[in-house]
Amino acid sequence: MHAKLEPDMTIDAIMRRWPSTIPVVIGHGMLCVGCPIGRFHTLREACQAHEICEEEVLRDLVEKVSGDP
Numbered sequence: 001m002h003a004k005l006e007p008d009m010t011i012d013a014i015m016r017r018w019p020s021t022i023p024v025v026i027g028h029g030m031l032c033v034g035c036p037i038g039r040f041h042t043l044r045e046a047c048q049a050h051e052i053c054e055e056e057v058l059r060d061l062v063e064k065v066s067g068d069p
Contacts, residue, residue, distance in 0.1 A: 005062055007054060011038040011046050018065045028057050 005014060011032040015022050025032050030050050032038040038046070043061075047054040 005058070005065055007044040007047075007058055008042050011035075011041050011043060014043060014061065018061075020064050020067075021061050024057070024060045024064050028052055028060070030057075 030046055047057055
């Protein structure tokens with residue numbers, strides 16, 4: 001069983017824990033892969049910075065990780 005994905009997790013932690021989320025992040029227009037701020041920005045902060053709906057991104061990320069071991 002995996003840890004629960006939460007909006008207060010950093011983007012970096014999410015992508016490292018669940019690499020399958022990388023295309024989801026990119027698909028939402030967030031170029032967080034390799035961005036030095038991704039180590040510090042939470043999902044919530046990144047969505048605010050990119051003016052993206054946090055609920056939609058979180059839903060898509062959770063859907064993606066639900067199939068991961």
